[in-house]
Amino acid sequence: MQFRDIPGLIDEKSRLIASVQKNHMAHAQLFNGPEGSANLSLALAFITYINCDKPGDTDSCGACPSCSKMAKLVHPDVTFAFPIADIPNKDFKEVVCKNYLKWWRPFLVEQPYGNLLDWTRHFGAESKQAIIYREESRQIISALSLKAFEGRYKAMLIWQPEKMNIQAANALLKIVEEPPENTFFFFISNNYEAIINTIISRTQLVSVRGFTDEEVADYLVKTAEVDAAKAQSVARLAAGNMNLALSLLNEVEDESTTIFREWMRICWSSDFEGMAGLTDKFNGMSKMAQRSLLEYGLTIYRESLIVKAGEASLQRTMPHEEEFVSKFAKSIPMSTIELAARLLNDSIYHLERNANPRILFMDLSLQMAGLLRAGELQYQ
Numbered sequence: 001m002q003f004r005d006i007p008g009l010i011d012e013k014s015r016l017i018a019s020v021q022k023n024h025m026a027h028a029q030l031f032n033g034p035e036g037s038a039n040l041s042l043a044l045a046f047i048t049y050i051n052c053d054k055p056g057d058t059d060s061c062g063a064c065p066s067c068s069k070m071a072k073l074v075h076p077d078v079t080f081a082f083p084i085a086d087i088p089n090k091d092f093k094e095v096v097c098k099n100y101l102k103w104w105r106p107f108l109v110e111q112p113y114g115n116l117l118d119w120t121r122h123f124g125a126e127s128k129q130a131i132i133y134r135e136e137s138r139q140i141i142s143a144l145s146l147k148a149f150e151g152r153y154k155a156m157l158i159w160q161p162e163k164m165n166i167q168a169a170n171a172l173l174k175i176v177e178e179p180p181e182n183t184f185f186f187f188i189s190n191n192y193e194a195i196i197n198t199i200i201s202r203t204q205l206v207s208v209r210g211f212t213d214e215e216v217a218d219y220l221v222k223t224a225e226v227d228a229a230k231a232q233s234v235a236r237l238a239a240g241n242m243n244l245a246l247s248l249l250n251e252v253e254d255e256s257t258t259i260f261r262e263w264m265r266i267c268w269s270s271d272f273e274g275m276a277g278l279t280d281k282f283n284g285m286s287k288m289a290q291r292s293l294l295e296y297g298l299t300i301y302r303e304s305l306i307v308k309a310g311e312a313s314l315q316r317t318m319p320h321e322e323e324f325v326s327k328f329a330k331s332i333p334m335s336t337i338e339l340a341a342r343l344l345n346d347s348i349y350h351l352e353r354n355a356n357p358r359i360l361f362m363d364l365s366l367q368m369a370g371l372l373r374a375g376e377l378q379y380q
Contacts, residue, residue: 001048002049006038009211009215029185031206032206033207033209036115036210037113038113040188043157043186050151051075052066078157081140081158083130083163087123133165140158141171144183154182154183213232216231220245234248275362279361279365298341
């Protein structure tokens with residue numbers, strides 16, 4: 001991973017490079033960003049840069065032996081720790097990260113913006129709770145006791161430290177505060193407030209924002225070879241989450257507005273037969289398509305809220321959706337919009353945790369029907 005591989009974030013990249021050039025690099029850094037941000041990618045690009053044999057003013061060279069090994073994630077001076085879980089039929093005894101590298105490396109290459117659920121699916125533990133175990137702290141301390149083998153620096157990258165066992169976190173306090181010479185820690189988090197304070201206090205916070213819609217759309221056009229209109233539609237749904245954008249890329253319905261309008265009309269009319277029919281249709285979709293529909297509905301309600309608030313400059317609707325959103329927003333009260341958005345958010349949460357989609361969508365339709373009728377929806 002190099003800085004050039006990450007769209008946008010010019011200021012963040014410049015600050016990281018400047019810290020190296022000015023010799024002001026903190027020994028422990030906490031890259032915190034929302035899910036689907038570039039926090040992990042930035043840390044990997046930064047590690048590539050600090051050990052590059054011929055670093056430039058804006059990026060690593062990408063060609064030296066160190067860069068080549070980082071591209072394959074096999075650099076001997078870079079150690080990884082990440083949440084894991086025991087799995088059946090494994091060909092090893094110890095549940096420690098080094099035994100999961102055969103899955104971890106391809107996962108990072110294929111899904112640099114992936115989340116914890118993507119990772120557990122990747123190594124076959126989707127139904128289990130992945131954590132960083134106490135034993136991992138011993139592995140980390142042992143690995144960092146050795147001097148750098150090839151590069152100038154040793155790097156310890158810990159992904160999702162909020163999932164670290166409390167005993168493991170406490171065991172690392174001393175080495176994080178006083179690491180061996182030329183050794184740097186990189187903590188990669190989506191929720192740094194869930195990390196124990198004694199770890200946070202020993203790190204320098206690097207805040208990583210989510211991507212802009214333009215950055216997401218440009219990235220999709222360049223890397224996935226999709227047309228600009230579809231890329232913009234996906235970017236709007238993803239709301240800065242690159243992982244979600246990539247997941248939704250092949251799932252976005254070209255007629256999302258029509259489907260959503262039909263669903264809301266059926267809910268308003270309390271057409272239970274129609275609800276059952278749509279529930280069957282939704283149940284036959286892939287999980288990502290189901291989430292795409294819920295995300296789309298959430299976007300429409302959010303856009304309706306913006307319209308009712310009179311903040312037209314904040315709207316993110318596509319041209320073909322503007323008339324629909326405008327009429328929809330005028331037809332329902334603010335309180336209904338807020339409650340409906342909460343229902344959709346809750347449904348996304350439960351869907352991601354393997355709720356039965358048939359039950360979920362039927363229940364959601366019934367609750368929406370009650371809300372919309374109570375709000376006296378008059379949309380046609």
